[in-house]
Amino acid sequence: MRQTIQWTIILGITGFLLSGCATKTTNIDMNNDRGEAVMGLDYRDFQGAAQDMIKSLISSGAVSKKDGSRYVLAVSRVVNDTMQHIDTDQLVKKIRVGLLRSGKVVVTTAVGAKGAEDKMAMKTRKELRGNEEFDQKTVAGKGRMIAPDLSLSGKILQRNIRVDSSTQRVEYYFQMSLTDIKTGLAFWEDERVIGKRGSNKSVAW
Numbered sequence: 001m002r003q004t005i006q007w008t009i010i011l012g013i014t015g016f017l018l019s020g021c022a023t024k025t026t027n028i029d030m031n032n033d034r035g036e037a038v039m040g041l042d043y044r045d046f047q048g049a050a051q052d053m054i055k056s057l058i059s060s061g062a063v064s065k066k067d068g069s070r071y072v073l074a075v076s077r078v079v080n081d082t083m084q085h086i087d088t089d090q091l092v093k094k095i096r097v098g099l100l101r102s103g104k105v106v107v108t109t110a111v112g113a114k115g116a117e118d119k120m121a122m123k124t125r126k127e128l129r130g131n132e133e134f135d136q137k138t139v140a141g142k143g144r145m146i147a148p149d150l151s152l153s154g155k156i157l158q159r160n161i162r163v164d165s166s167t168q169r170v171e172y173y174f175q176m177s178l179t180d181i182k183t184g185l186a187f188w189e190d191e192r193v194i195g196k197r198g199s200n201k202s203v204a205w
Contacts, residue, residue: 050094
């Protein structure tokens with residue numbers, strides 16, 4: 001009985017000490033985060049790169065129609081050529097949202113490099129046409145989908161450079177291109193470089 005009590009006390013003290021050493025969890029203000037920089041890419045890097053690309057694209061005039069109407073944009077492939085397992089959609093989504101808010105383009109989700117992003121547009125056509133359970137007047141007719149005018153593609157690259165025996169520099173290149181689908185010509189291209197310097201012991205993936 002005494003031994004059981006002793007173990008209970010020991011476990012209780014151990015748990016208390018561990019909880020006291022644990023890092024406290026706090027919320028982050030994602031719009032004003034001045035926290036410690038990391039060698040890898042974080043949300044601040046994606047946010048900064050996306051904002052720069054949106055400003056560059058809009059100021060270039062490549063998505064401005066003289067009659068004020070909007071281009072239809074399709075998202076092509078964005079290649080991840082870094083050591084990190086990142087989702088390139090994190091960058092593309094931010095750019096898409098910014099362009100949509102600008103009123104310059106609309107984005108098609110029926111066409112994409114990996115097939116339709118939203119498969120429901122085609123699925124409803126195939127499954128509902130001719131189905132007697134549905135009012136055919138409400139089913140999307142043939143020839144109603146809008147083909148894209150422009151395609152957005154890009155690449156994210158990483159280069160690790162040894163500065164000296166204790167320091168490394170990591171460079172990230174965000175490259176984007178806007179292509180006119182009818183002609184295959186690039187109407188706009190830009191690149192943003194993010195550089196980070198830190199200890200050789202830091203891992204950049």
